[in-house]
Amino acid sequence: xxxxxxxxxxxxxxxxxxxxxxxxxxxxxxxxxxxxxxxxxxxxxxxxxxxxxxxxxxxxxxxxxxxxxxxxxxxxxxxxxxxxxxxxxxxxxxxxxxxxxxxxxxxxxxxxxxxxxxxxxxxxxxxxxxxxxxxxxxxxxxxxxxxxxxxxxxxxxxxxxxxxxxxxxxxxxxxxxxxxxxxxxxxxxxxxxxxxxxxxxxxxxxxxxxxxxxxxxxxxxxxxxxxxxxxxxxxxxxxxxxxxxxxxxxxxxxxxxxxxxxxxxxxxxxxxxxxxxxxxxxxxxxxxxxxxxxxxxxxxxxxxxxxxxxxxxxxxxxxxxxxxxxxxxxxxx
Amino acid sequence: xxxxxxxxxxxxxxxxxxxxxxxxxxxxxxxxxxxxxxxxxxxxxxxxxxxxxxxxxxxxxxxxxxxxxxxxxxxxxxxxxxxxxxxxxxxxxxxxxxxxxxxxxxxxxxxxxxxxxxxxxxxxxxxxxxxxxxxxxxxxxxxxxxxxxxxxxxxxxxxxxxxxxxxxxxxxxxxxxxxxxxxxxxxxxxxxxxxxxxxxxxxxxxxxxxxxxxxxxxxxxxxxxxxxxxxxxxxxxxxxxxxxxxxxxxxxxxxxxxxxxxxxxxxxxxxxxxxxxxxxxxxxxxxxxxxxxxxxxxxxxxxxxxxxxxxxxxxxxxxxxxxxxxxxxxxxx
DNA sequence: ACGGATTGGTTAATCGTTTAATCACTCTCC
DNA sequence: GGAGAGTGATTAAACGATTAACCAATCCGT
Numbered sequence: 185x186x187x188x189x190x191x192x193x194x195x196x197x198x199x200x201x202x203x204x205x206x207x208x209x210x211x212x213x214x215x216x217x218x219x220x221x222x223x224x225x226x227x228x229x230x231x232x233x234x235x236x237x238x239x240x241x242x243x244x245x246x247x248x249x250x251x252x253x254x255x256x257x258x259x260x261x262x263x264x265x266x267x268x269x270x271x272x273x274x275x276x277x278x279x280x281x282x283x284x285x286x287x288x289x290x291x292x293x294x295x296x297x298x299x300x301x302x303x304x305x306x307x308x309x310x311x312x313x314x315x316x317x318x319x320x321x322x323x324x325x326x327x328x329x330x331x332x333x334x335x336x337x338x339x340x341x342x343x344x345x346x347x348x349x350x351x352x353x354x355x356x357x358x359x360x361x362x363x364x365x366x367x368x369x370x371x372x373x374x375x376x377x378x379x380x381x382x383x384x385x386x387x388x389x390x391x392x393x394x395x396x397x398x399x400x401x402x403x404x405x406x407x408x409x410x411x412x413x414x415x416x417x418x419x420x421x422x423x424x425x426x427x428x429x430x431x432x433x434x435x436x437x438x439x440x441x442x443x444x445x446x447x448x449x450x451x452x453x454x455x456x457x458x459x460x461x462x463x464x465x466x467x468x469x470x471x472x473x474x475x476x477x478x479x480x481x482x483x484x485x486x487x488x489x490x491x492x493x494x495x496x497x498x499x500x501x502x503x504x505x506x507x508x509x510x511x512x513x514x515x516x517x
Numbered sequence: 518x519x520x521x522x523x524x525x526x527x528x529x530x531x532x533x534x535x536x537x538x539x540x541x542x543x544x545x546x547x548x549x550x551x552x553x554x555x556x557x558x559x560x561x562x563x564x565x566x567x568x569x570x571x572x573x574x575x576x577x578x579x580x581x582x583x584x585x586x587x588x589x590x591x592x593x594x595x596x597x598x599x600x601x602x603x604x605x606x607x608x609x610x611x612x613x614x615x616x617x618x619x620x621x622x623x624x625x626x627x628x629x630x631x632x633x634x635x636x637x638x639x640x641x642x643x644x645x646x647x648x649x650x651x652x653x654x655x656x657x658x659x660x661x662x663x664x665x666x667x668x669x670x671x672x673x674x675x676x677x678x679x680x681x682x683x684x685x686x687x688x689x690x691x692x693x694x695x696x697x698x699x700x701x702x703x704x705x706x707x708x709x710x711x712x713x714x715x716x717x718x719x720x721x722x723x724x725x726x727x728x729x730x731x732x733x734x735x736x737x738x739x740x741x742x743x744x745x746x747x748x749x750x751x752x753x754x755x756x757x758x759x760x761x762x763x764x765x766x767x768x769x770x771x772x773x774x775x776x777x778x779x780x781x782x783x784x785x786x787x788x789x790x791x792x793x794x795x796x797x798x799x800x801x802x803x804x805x806x807x808x809x810x811x812x813x814x815x816x817x818x819x820x821x822x823x824x825x826x827x828x829x830x831x832x833x834x835x836x837x838x839x840x841x842x843x844x845x846x847x848x849x850x
Numbered sequence: 851a852c853g854g855a856t857t858g859g860t861t862a863a864t865c866g867t868t869t870a871a872t873c874a875c876t877c878t879c880c
Numbered sequence: 881g882g883a884g885a886g887t888g889a890t891t892a893a894a895c896g897a898t899t900a901a902c903c904a905a906t907c908c909g910t
Contacts, residue, residue, distance in 0.1 A: 192866055203890050208868060215869080216888055235635040239581065240866035242572035243895045250615075250636070258604070261788065264597035271591070271618055280636055282583075283616045285604055302568040303583070303613055402792060429792055436794065455594065456789065459735060459762055461769065525896055536860050541898060548899085549858055573896035576865045 191232045200228060211236075242304055251482065252300035254284045254293065256313035261426075261454045263311070269475035270309055277483060279306070290316045297323060307482035309475075315371035328478035332373040333491045340477040340490055342469040344374050347494040348381020351421055351449050351467060354496060356389045358504045360419040360447060365393040366408060366431060368400045368423035375400070378423045378451055398427070405430020414440045418447065418505035425450035425457050425466055432460060432501070443503035453497055462500035469494055524565045533561060544569075575637055584815065585633035587617045587626065589646035594759075594787045596644070602808035603642055610816060612639070623649045630656060640815035642808075648704035661811035665706040666824045673810040673823055675802040677707050680827040681714020684754055684782050684800060687829060689722045691837045693752040693780060698726040699741060699764060701733045701756035708733070711756045711784055731760070738763020747773045751780065751838035758783035758790050758799055765793060765834070776836035786830055795833035802827055 193211075197204045202221070209215030210225040217225075242248040253270050255263040267283065274281050282305055286293035293313050300308060307326040310318050312335075320327045320337050328339040335341075355363060365382060368375035379395070386393050394417070398404035405427035414435060422428035428450035432442055442448050442462055450457055453468035473492050480486050526544075530537045535554070542548030543558040550558075575581040586603050588596040600616065607614045615638055619626035626646050633641060640659040643651050645668075653660045653670050661672040668674075688696060698715060701708035712728070719726050727750070731737035738760035747768060755761035761783035765775055775781050775795055783790055786801035806825050813819050 193868095194866080204867080205869080205891080206889060208866095209889090212868090216886095218888060221888080235631070237576070237866050238636045239572045239575035240895090241868075243570070243576050243897090244866080244868045246895080248572065258597050258601050261594065261597075264591050264594075264600075267597075267616070268591045268618060271616065280615055280617075280632070282613055283600070283604065284613075285601060298568070299613070302571055304571045402788075433792065433794060455735075456792065459766065459789065460793070461766060526898095527896080537897075538861080538899075539859060541896095542859090545898090549856095551858060554858080570896050573865090574898075576867090577896080577898045579865080 191234050192237070193234070196225060196228050196232060196234060199232075200224060247306055248304040249278060250280045250282055250303075250305050251479075252282045252284060252297075252303075252305040252308045254286055254296050254300070254308065254310045256286055256293075256311055257288050258283070258285045261456070262452050266311070266471050266475065269471040270478070272472070273475045273479040277479060279479075286313045288313050301325060309478045309482065314369055326482040326484070328481045330474060330478055332377040334377060335373050338489055339481050340474045341492070342474060342494045343491045344377035344494070345381035345384075347451065347467040347469075347496075348378040348383075349385045350381075350494070350496040351451070352382040352385035352389075354465070354498065354502065355419050355421060355447060355449065356385065356391070358419075358447065358502060360505050361391055362417045362419070363391060363393045364408075364412065364417040364420040365395050366405065366420065366422040366424075366427045367395045367397050368427065370397045372400070375423045382421055393421070400424040400426055402426045402430035405432075406434045409434025409438070414438065414446060419449075419502075420446060421449045423451050425452045425454045425464060428464055428466070428501075429456055429460050432464075443501050445506060447502040447505070449502060457497075457499070465499045465502040466497050467494055468497050524567050525570070526567070529558060529561050529565060529567060532565075533557060580639055581637040582611060583613045583615055583636075583638050584812075585615045585617060585630075585636075585638040585641045587619055587629050587633070587641065587643045589619055589626075589644055590621050591616070591618045594789070595785050599644070599804050599808065602804040603811070605805070606808045606812040610812060612812075619646045621646050634658060642811045642815065647702055659815040659817070661814045663807060663811055665710040667710060668706050671822055672814050673807045674825070675807060675827045676824045677710035677827070678714035678717075680784065680800040680802075680829075681711040681716075682718045683827070683829040684784070685715040685718035685722075687798070687831065687835065688752050688754060688780060688782065689718065689724070691752075691780065691835060693838050694724055695750045695752070696724060696726045697741075697745065697750040697753040698728050699738060699753065699755040699757075699760045700728045700730050701760065703730045705733070708756045715754055726754070733757040733759055735759045735763040738765075739767045742767025743771070747771065747779060752782075752835075753779060754782045756784050758785045758787045758797060761797055761799070761834075762789055762793050765797075776834050778839060780835040780838070782835060790830075791832070798832045798835040799830050800827055801830050 193207045194204045197207045206217055207225050210217045210222045211229060251274055253267060255267060258264060271281050282300055284296035284300060286296055290313060293316060301324060305325060309328045311330045312318055318327060318329050329337050330340050331338050332344055333341045367379045383393060396408055409431040420431055422431060428448055432448055435442060440446055450464045450466035453466045457464040457466045470492050477490050526540045527537045530540045539550055540558050543550045543555045544562060584607055586600060588600060591597060604614050615633055617629035617633060619629055626649055634657060638658060642661045644663045645651055651660060651662050662670050663673050664671050665677055666674045700712045716726060729741055742764040753764055755764060761781055765781055768775060773779055783797045783799035786799045790797040790799045803825050810823050
């Protein structure tokens with residue numbers, strides 16, 4: 185009982201006694217067709233519920249009006265949010281989004297890219313999986329790589345380094361001097377930027393943070409929270425929210441109060457950040473802006489690569505260190 | 518400097534002095550081609566980096582090897598997890614996934630559906646947005662609707678009703694008699710099933726829960742936690758994890774300890790559930806199983822609709838009520 | 851050695867749309 | 881009234897892969 189599949193352009197043409205070309209022209213407002221005819225054709229097309237065959241158009245024009253979006257792992261909380269932003273930006277331009285998940289695997293990433301190319305996407309938006317890099321010249325369509333500002337060929341990114349600086353400045357202003365830095369994966373360019381920004385400012389303030397590398401997971405955060413000697417630090421700055429939240433849980437288990445005994449910061453402003461208790465001071469990216477720019481890049485509207493400002497979101501997890509003359513206090517600006 | 522775009526089938530044919538048809542046959546192992554020729558053709562195709570033009574193939578065969586996935590809101594945490602499961606199931610079948618987000622809007626949902634049809638998807642997997650329903654006969658491709666078991670035309674679903682029963686049984690076994698039920702949106706079929714399952718069992722145990730409807734959001738949970746008289750209840754069962762977590766935060770603010778003063782349960786086992794403190798007793802769906810069945814349905818491998826079992830995950834947020842002779846205790850089975 | 855099957859291929863049509871090239875008119879202007 | 885300029889359409893050739901129909905050999909059994 186499946187409905188009769190949508191009528192072709194020739195059906196409309198036949199019904200009106202004109203040629204297929206005229207219908208095509210009328211529908212798209214090109215060529216030379218009398219206004220009266222255009223109206224008739226449009227009306228009939230609408231009446232028949234005509235929708236152009238995408239494959240045929242793609243074959244003829246070489247454009248599929250589809251872009252590919254490749255994320256490292258859509259299971260991780262930040263990427264769906266980004267996918268949503270890309271999807272919105274794409275729809276505004278009449279583009280559909282083919283989604284791919286590289287599952288943190290470089291080979292899978294390559295496979296997905298060629299697969300999407302084969303499927304005729306007009307462009308790609310890629311968030312490279314850790315430790316990998318995309319060579320745009322090896323891909324026959326425009327590619328917007330979204331990674332760190334320092335990555336060669338990067339097209340759009342948040343200013344992770346400045347975000348790192350903001351976190352460090354915030355902690356320094358609060359009076360912290362002994363800080364633990366959960367630095368995330370060593371081979372992540374984004375993490376490197378974040379950590380780089382923090383270290384830069386800490387050092388310029390005469391502070392040498394203690395760096396710990398790990399995966400960017402909740403569990404890794406928990407492990408550090410359990411293993412480390414927490415009394416050595418008055419603040420812990422994590423390169424990812426997940427690390428921070430994991431650390432918080434373990435710290436609380438050990439009777440370390442946040443922010444009273446130790447301040448804690450994250451990075452990304454995942455949904456968790458507002459929910460956990462105490463709510464997390466963190467950095468928020470403007471994902472929609474990044475996505476919009478990526479789309480306008482692959483659409484050829486600009487050829488500039490851009491770095492987007494980032495926001496410090498101060499919540500409850502940061503305060504001045506225990507024995508510190510209050511300067512700002514708990515809900516510091 | 519974009520690479521020369523991939524060669525066509527005729528290019529291979531010309532280079533080997535055979536016809537295009539033979540190349541097509543050789544590449545796909547159909548028709549009659551000598552083994553030697555097949556090898557030659559395959560070799561040359563590989564050497565030229567040939568990839569079949571997807572649009573052309575789709576036009577000719579009417580199959581795009583692409584499915585559309587439509588979710589209500591990819592920003593909400595459960596759907597990305599599901600999208601990942603669908604994507605995996607699709608890849609196993611060599612299908613790509615076109616993703617759409619109906620943003621909780623029925624009109625947008627319809628628009629996305631026709632849009633995807635127009636793009637030639639072979640099938641659709643749809644999680645209907647609340648209060649809407651999909652009429653498969655109005656869609657010219659196979660559709661797997663994933664909703665509640667009770668929905669007409671539903672193809673794959675978790676057994677939300679049984680999940681509700683499991684929660685209720687768990688709370689009853691612990692000895693709770695005064696229970697608050699955060700029932701989620703009234704027009705959500707899934708929520709209705711969950712709540713229905715709980716009520717069914719509570720009532721059969723002589724318990725009449727207090728129902729409160731709202732959005733399935735963290736904020737709504739918080740609002741209830743602030744507004745209600747918590748002393749009236751020994752347990753709160755929420756139809757969604759987000760509601761439960763929101764409620765927990767507000768309850769704690771008011772000095773209500775979970776699970777000592779009140780037990781709390783969620784639904785969905787979002788990542789949060791293990792992270793919040795106390796960790797949340799909740800229900801977990803087997804998303805991969807649901808996704809796999811949806812795919813095998815639209816692939817025509819089965820025409821049965823299936824309901825999948827669901828798991829109770831007992832964590833720290835449930836215990837026997839305050840003045841109750843211990844039966845199970847805090848970490849009850 | 852001859853009719854029929856089998857093998858290895860070719861031809862040509864087709865999917866639905868776009869687009870350059872062309873055509874048949876009707877105006878207009880001197 | 882005839883040359884050009886518009887106007888409103890038509891024709892036909894793509895786009896690249898698939899596939900039914902056809903054809904030319906070769907093989908086999910009797």
